[in-house]
Amino acid sequence: MNVEIWSDIVCPWCYIGKRRFEAAVAQLRDEIQVDVVFRPFQLDATANPGEPTPVIDGYARKFGGRERAEQIIDQVTRTAEQEGLIFHMDRALRANTLLAHRLLWLAEATDQQYAMKERLLQAYFCDGLDVGSPTVLAELAGEVGMPSDKVLAFLHSDDGTVEVQQQLSMAADAEITAVPTFVIDGRWAIPGAQEPDTFVNVIRRLVERRASEPEGDQ
Numbered sequence: 001m002n003v004e005i006w007s008d009i010v011c012p013w014c015y016i017g018k019r020r021f022e023a024a025v026a027q028l029r030d031e032i033q034v035d036v037v038f039r040p041f042q043l044d045a046t047a048n049p050g051e052p053t054p055v056i057d058g059y060a061r062k063f064g065g066r067e068r069a070e071q072i073i074d075q076v077t078r079t080a081e082q083e084g085l086i087f088h089m090d091r092a093l094r095a096n097t098l099l100a101h102r103l104l105w106l107a108e109a110t111d112q113q114y115a116m117k118e119r120l121l122q123a124y125f126c127d128g129l130d131v132g133s134p135t136v137l138a139e140l141a142g143e144v145g146m147p148s149d150k151v152l153a154f155l156h157s158d159d160g161t162v163e164v165q166q167q168l169s170m171a172a173d174a175e176i177t178a179v180p181t182f183v184i185d186g187r188w189a190i191p192g193a194q195e196p197d198t199f200v201n202v203i204r205r206l207v208e209r210r211a212s213e214p215e216g217d218q
Helices: 012-028 055-063 066-082 098-108 113-125 134-143 148-155 161-173 196-212
Strands: 002-007 035-040 181-184 188-191
Touching: 002 012, 012 066, 012 113, 012 196, 035 098, 035 113, 035 161, 055 066, 098 113, 098 134, 098 148, 098 161, 113 134, 134 148, 181 196, 188 196
Parallel strands: 002 035
Antiparallel strands: 002 181, 181 188
16 A cells, blocks of 8 residues: 655644554554655745744744744644654744755655654754754754765755656645645545544555455556
8 A cells, every 4th residue: 555645844733643644554564564655745835945933933923923823832732742742843943845855855765765754853843953954954864874965965956856846736736735645546635634543444445445446447
């Protein structure tokens, strides 16, 4: 079972959804093989590259003031804690995530994408690092076994930009307007950070449906 997860680095529900989906995969381990690839989505493609801002400021602009922003941050922080994630969004830096998505595109080719995605989410939500900085991204890549010097050179080039932009366009064409969105076998979409049992039940039903289809329709 192939699953494409469309998500952004700065989306708290994407991190929460990742944990819940991992719990579902663990339940299915003995019956269904699930192969995952992460696809890009930008919550704010207009964010200025190289100019990170405190996440509280961005939330305040988006949700109508600092008080409401703090309420939302508190809510997602409590929800994340239930999934074993300790958010420190008081020090999170909102950044343009195009470079991070290019890095994930590069990591996919060497089977290091999953580890890279986890490290990027941790860097943003837990460590307060600037995930829009080429230097920071190269250092994080080194932590998961990618060559930092080559990653830095890649990020300073235009390599992967067209491919990532094409994938961003694919999300728009597929009418993916919110993340996380889990697309199974390119045909079925599960929106949102669902509970593990929801993922388990849907994947089982889809596997059963695929098995009952005529071979030419699969």
